[in-house]
Amino acid sequence: MTTINQAAIATLFTEARTHNVWQDREVSEETLRELYSLMHYGPTSMNCQPTRIIFLTTDAAKERLKPALLPGNQEKTMKAPVVAVLGFDTEFYEHLPRMFAHNKDAKSLFEGKPDFIHSTAFRNSSIQGGYLILAARALGLDAGPMSGFNNAAVDEEFFPDGKVKSNFLCNLGYGDASALFPRGDRFSFDEVCTVL
Template sequence: MALLHDDALNTLFRDARSHNGWKDVPVTEDELRQAYDLAKFGPTSANCSPMRVVFLTTPEAIARLLPAMSEGNQDKTRTAPVVAIFANDSKFYDRIPELFPHNPGAREWFTGSEAAAQATAFRNGTLQAAYFMLAARAVGLDCAPMSGFDPAKVEAEFFPNGQDKVNFICALGHGDHDKVFARLPRLAFEDACRVER
């Protein structure tokens, strides 16, 4: 694989920020589809693909979410062009025969233990949502991932089937760089990693 150029690495990582405010620029459904169509190729266990997304694309739809958001997340949610609710399908394994056709019996790997299925859904759904944020940046969008919300309220409003469990929420749009906080420090390799030989 070819190494990405610095411009691409800057877009995805070095210059990318969590945004707190938005420019008055719309986000199109085509942009959301482009981001998803990139993110869907990220690997998951047995290609299980448990992520489900609800995109809120109007002020009216976003207003339905606001009662579930913490006070600190209200403004950047309310003013965002789009808000993505990332959830995990707790019965993702029902799609395994379609998604992992060379071993249709793989569905049974996940049905014997509810705890194992939940862990698999959470781990892989979180990976997929992270892939989506990188894909969104790749197609020119900015992101504001948030965990300050009431999951029960979000699920009651947007996932009443009880099958999809909210993971986290992410505002999407074209960020206002004047409202970005100063870059916070990150741990050095030596502080976060260990190489075993």
């Protein structure tokens, strides 16, 4: 693997920000497809890929989400060009014969083990959500991930069969940099890391 240049590092990490105010610019379905085509290469355990995404791109679709949002998240979400509802498939293991084909016993590791299924699906969908944010930034989009919503209400509205459970939401679009808050502090390496 090669090291990416400083401009790419800035785009993905050091200069990227979480946005709450959005420019009135459309995000095309083609861009969303390209975003997914990037994020889906990121690793997950046993290549399980549990994330399921619903991209809300119309006012009507976003209105369906609005009652589940905490009040402080409603306006910014309604004004975002796209809201990604990220969920995790609790039956992801059914696809392991295809996705993890070299291990013929992979599916059986999960069958009848709801806690193991949930922890694996939730963890890996969270990881995939991180890939979504980085893929969005790589394509020139800004992201506003959030967890301030009623999961049960989102599940009932968007995943009514009960197989998929919501993880988090991520607003996507072109952020208004003039409305950014000052960047919050970050822990230093020595505060949170240990090398053994």
